[in-house]
Amino acid sequence: MRILNINHPPDSGPGTFLGPLNAAHAELVSWRPTEAPEPPAPAAEFDAVLSLAGSANPDQDREFPWLRTEKKLLREALRRKIPMLGVGLGAELIAVAAGASVRQAAGPEIGWYQVELTAMARRDPVLGFLPTRFEALQWHSYALALPDSGTELARGNDAAQAFRIGSHAWALQFNAHATEHDFRRWLAQESDSEPARSLGTDVEELAEETLERLAAWQEIGRGICERFLEVVRTSQEERLAQQQKNAPAQ
Numbered sequence: 001m002r003i004l005n006i007n008h009p010p011d012s013g014p015g016t017f018l019g020p021l022n023a024a025h026a027e028l029v030s031w032r033p034t035e036a037p038e039p040p041a042p043a044a045e046f047d048a049v050l051s052l053a054g055s056a057n058p059d060q061d062r063e064f065p066w067l068r069t070e071k072k073l074l075r076e077a078l079r080r081k082i083p084m085l086g087v088g089l090g091a092e093l094i095a096v097a098a099g100a101s102v103r104q105a106a107g108p109e110i111g112w113y114q115v116e117l118t119a120m121a122r123r124d125p126v127l128g129f130l131p132t133r134f135e136a137l138q139w140h141s142y143a144l145a146l147p148d149s150g151t152e153l154a155r156g157n158d159a160a161q162a163f164r165i166g167s168h169a170w171a172l173q174f175n176a177h178a179t180e181h182d183f184r185r186w187l188a189q190e191s192d193s194e195p196a197r198s199l200g201t202d203v204e205e206l207a208e209e210t211l212e213r214l215a216a217w218q219e220i221g222r223g224i225c226e227r228f229l230e231v232v233r234t235s236q237e238e239r240l241a242q243q244q245k246n247a248p249a250q
Contacts, residue, residue, distance in 0.1 A: 001047040001232055002027045006070065008034055008054025008089060011185065015177035016221035017050065024229045033066035043077040048232040051090030053175055053182075055190065057142055058092040058102045071097050077169075083232045084169040085126075085225075091144055091162075091171035098147035098165055105143035105159060108195035111206050112213065113138050115161045115174060121153040126170050126227045127162060130220065136161070136174035137210065137217055139186050141195040144173040168235065170228065176221040183210055 003026050005014050014021060014028065021028055029046070031039050034054075043049065051074065061067045074097035077084055086094040092102045115136045121127050136156070143159045146152050150171075154162035161173045175182070184207075190196060191203045 001025075001229075001236060002029065002045070003048045003050060003232070004039065004041075004043075004046040005030045006049065006051040006090065007032050008052065008056065009185065010034070012052065012054075012182065014050065014052070015179045015182055016218045017177045017225040020222055020225040020229055023226075024233075026229070033070050034064070037066060037069060039069070039073050043073050043082055044080060046077075046082060047236055048083040048085070048228075049074070049077050051084070051086045051093055052177060053088030053090065053139075056089060057104075058089065058096050067093070078165065081166065081168045081235075083228070083235050085228045086169075086171045087177055088140060088173065088175055091173055092142055094165075094169060094171045095145050095147055095150070095163075098149055098169075100145035100147040100150070102142055102145045105141060108141035108199060109138035109157060110140075110196055110199055110201050111138065112136070112209065113156050113174075115154050115156040117154050118152050120151050121162070124153055124164060125167075125231055126164070126224060127153050129223055129227065134220070135213075136176075137178055137183075137213075138174050139190065140173060144171065168231070172224070176224050178214075178221070179218070180211065180214055183207075183214070 005028050007013055007030060029040055056064045071093055074094055078097055095102050112135045114133060116133045117130060146160045146163050149165050150163040152160050152163050164170050187203055187207060
């Protein structure tokens, strides 16, 4: 399977998702739109798309013109029903690509917050294995809006935390792919930001709590990615079967 991995910060990557991706022998094609203005190939050339976290906000097209390019690619992937998984900024961009209006939240979420699955999530192929309630690692100041075509899968703090579009696209506000490297980068770059200051975030306390929880949290992240890759495999098989059905008889 050939997967487009969209990374936003300079030193970021697929994080916890890398293990399942390697186990699936996925061909991972990385695109960093902050550095390369155009994607390496059209959406149609990939079996799946991963769009991960970033410090930009989804409505900052004027400040970051690459956001328009990424949204265009995500819209095309949605149109073609290419499997997608978005996390953080990636989830917000999927929401915008699907027609939702994503705006700043009433308050930022930085640290660990309780998330509750909806009834529709219980049999979801990607999130259905999770407990009904769990605490998730968050670092964002925008709310995840639910598109008209979306099915809400999780809520927390009176806002959507995850949704699915059809049977091919998932958006997660919580940082399911985060590694210790990612978290320490957020601390170094964002702990003195206005959202963190507004919450009075105790950086040392948050770091201690997160490092204690991270191993269990990464198991959840790997589980999410493994199940998403099963969706990708099924999509590949269905596409191949359709191609064979449509092939002219010899």
